[in-house]
């Protein structure tokens with residue numbers, strides 16, 4: 001283990017490096033862990049400083065951007081003084097041509113300068129015929145972001161920041177509300193404060209809704225006659241495209257905005273679109289020499305605002321999600337975050353950018369006290385509303401943790417979060433599985449879901465749904481552990497392991513599952529693998545140290561019931577760990593059937609969530625699970641070929 005570092009910054013893009021330099025200048029020891037990925041947003045960007053041309057609506061983001069634009073000249077001067085490098089800072093103004101005339105009202109009321117068809121051509125000759133006028137934003141400008149990156153790295157080196165390239169942070173270790181260390185591909189590192197500044201990849205470390213928005217770019221070379229200036233001197237920010245002329249004659253053309261996940265590369269379609277739009281705006285571009293194509297990932301967030309400030313633990317700070325304006329926002333981010341670290345001073349503007357703003361209201365304090373507002377749930381005949389308790393000794397024990405309910409439920413597919421909350425309460429289950437990926441990306445139907453349950457009462461079972469390979473599942477499992485910790489379950493090391501490459505039947509990959517299970521068990525996880533009902537695989541998983549096995553009854557969501565009965569019976573017979581029948585259960589009788597067979601528990605999602613009355617069905621499933629368990633414990637009568645009369649045959653009246 002390394003010596004303790006004061007501040008550890010995860011990510012060495014413009015945000016991480018700007019914070020590092022600022023902190024170092026204030027006298028703190030800083031280490032930057034940087035995975036060194038070429039397609040970082042900071043290298044891909046166009047470098048526009050364009051709060052006005054981007055047409056940001058009035059609000060906290062515009063305020064933050066304006067503050068940063070105001071800080072820019074001084075920030076650049078500081079970096080130039082340290083490094084002696086030219087950063088291509090150019091407050092050249094931005095011209096924003098349009099193809100459709102805005103209404104006279106808008107033109108009249110807007111405080112920015114409107115230029116008509118003739119005036120705009122005086123500002124910029126050579127515009128395309130479709131341009132009918134435009135806006136002039138004299139205070140916007142540009143910087144050469146690649147030069148800025150070089151300067152930040154050089155400044156960091158000169159000042160004594162430790163930059164560890166090639167170090168990928170895999171997970172944060174937390175204890176009692178504090179991050180204690182980070183685990184990296186090169187070992188463990190300890191610090192006092194940890195700053196998450198890894199752009200689009202933030203969601204790989206913490207359950208944050210940051211996702212990549214791919215942008216493709218292209219650069220051409222502007223020609224110019226000897227002793228004459230380049231034809232473009234200021235940024236042209238046209239409809240869906242921009243042209244950013246550098247002072248050395250390079251013209252940056254951008255950009256696509258694609259919600260395609262981590263799909264890499266430039267594509268013919270993307271480049272064709274860029275060229276088409278650029279030549280409509282400024283036709284001469286069509287003949288200029290192409291210098292380069294590239295692409296990068298903007299760190300997008302659901303509300304397009306960055307995530308800044310403390311998050312979860314008191315020594316964990318976010319500085320990510322800068323989406324389209326991270327180059328512009330670097331100086332203000334560095335300033336505010338350095339202040340927060342050193343002076344423990346949180347500028348009020350940071351209130352708008354808190355990482356927990358996507359969390360919704362928690363569920364009512366006690367699941368069992370939840371009022372059933374939407375669907376009536378009848379009391380059982382004896383007036384007892386509970387179904388889960390059998391006898392105190394009949395507990396389900398998984399990885400040393402005891403549960404009295406043997407029903408596990410899911411959180412997906414419900415018509416609404418309140419109905420999910422009520423269903424969980426009605427089922428009286430104690431373990432609820434949560435799809436880490438969907439929660440972290442705030443996928444439709446999963447917004448605020450993680451916060452909707454009272455994790456003081458329900459045990460979270462993070463699952464790796466959506467993972468097609470062992471590697472993905474391992475990564476998502478680690479995220480799940482962080483998610484559980486952040487939601488207050490410090491000691492939760494459970495993971496429901498799903499490795500499912502097949503999208504039609506959602507059948508799990510046995511080899512990927514075993515591989516991932518081996519790694520996760522070694523990392524201290526209590527692994528609950530979802531498997532086909534394969535007794536040999538179940539045995540192997542038990543041997544590598546899994547906490548349960550979870551054979552499927554039939555394909556997920558199919559409601560076909562227990563089609564794999566014979567194999568599940570073998571698994572139950574042979575296993576020394578709990579067997580949880582997972583997936584395909586469609587009715588309470590099938591839940592009961594699994595329990596009567598001797599399964600230790602059942603996991604049911606679709607049959608509850610998609611029922612006409614989910615809350616009522618949840619109640620029924622809870623009762624059926626108990627009934628099945630009681631039946632199993634009671635010992636069923638043997639099956640006979642012939643009838644045996646119920647009433648005694650002796651002593652009958654003739």
Ligand SMILES: Cc1cc2nc3c(=O)[nH]c(=O)nc-3n(C[C@H](O)[C@H](O)[C@H](O)COP(=O)(O)OP(=O)(O)OC[C@H]3O[C@@H](n4cnc5c(N)ncnc54)[C@H](O)[C@@H]3O)c2cc1C
Pocket residue numbers: 010011012013014015016033034035036037039040041042043044045046047048049050167168169170197198199200201202204205214215216217254255295296297298299319320321322323324325326327328329
């Ligand atoms: C095509 C395009 C055009 C843009 N144009 C503009 C513009 O004109 N003006 C503007 O203001 N903004 C623009 N942006 C947005 C801007 O580039 C980003 O908001 C900004 O660069 C984000 O900086 P960052 O440091 O947060 O992320 P990045 O620059 O992506 O840096 C993140 C760093 O973290 C590292 N990392 C990732 N995971 C780990 C890990 N687990 N452990 C260690 N290190 C890790 C990565 O390797 C990378 O070095 C543009 C973006 C794109 C893609």
Ligand SMILES: CC(=O)[C@@H](O)[C@H](O)COP(=O)(O)O
Pocket residue numbers: 409410411412433463465555556557558559582583584585603604605606607
């Ligand atoms: C939520 C979950 O983990 C499901 O993948 C699980 O397998 C349940 O399957 P059903 O939806 O068929 O009940």
